[in-house]
Amino acid sequence: GDSVTQMEGPVTLSEEAFLTINCTYTATGYPSLFWYVQYPGEGLQLLLKATKADDKGSNKGFEATYRKETTSFHLEKGSVQVSDSAVYFCALTEGAQKLVFGQGTRLTINP
């Protein structure tokens, strides 16, 4: 079946540092790709998405580009803040009904 592999965590950065969280996928079709964020004690929130190759999703300073040739959807942010500390999940659609998630990457930003 389809799968998502994320960069191992935890990731610890200083405030204002550049962030990259790697995500690669294996899929038989042409999935939509997502990044979700989970703040402590909360459910997941959709951060951004891309539905076809070369699309760039963006939200709250985060960006990710759907790269079909490298089967990747890496999450980037130019200058992180303490409030960005959370767990980040990469996911893809499998068929019309299912989401397949990566294992999550815990990000901690120190002031």
Add this chain to the structure above:
Amino acid sequence: NAGVTQTPKFQVLKTGQSMTLQCAQDMNHEYMSWYRQDPGMGLRLIHYSVGAGITDQGEVPNGYNVSRSTTEDFPLRLLSAAPSQTSVYFCASTRRAVNYGYTFGSGTRLTVV
């Protein structure tokens, strides 16, 4: 506030007990799903529904039942709780297809002793 509401937030069960985790959404979403979250494993799909009266199994359905009698509600039943079902459970909903992006509830933390 519109969204996905899960109850209870916390629950402790003894092995062999049964219980129902409640999930309700008020956004008129057709698709609803249940996921469990375990450390280092991301979220895994338990059951899903594409509309009232229609349910199907996900990746890890054993030990769980669901039904969808209304668009709004999608309860998850644990038939005979086992320690392996200790997890955080999330309900999620979306419009007609998952590529719109799911709205998640805040979760139920279940411990089976």
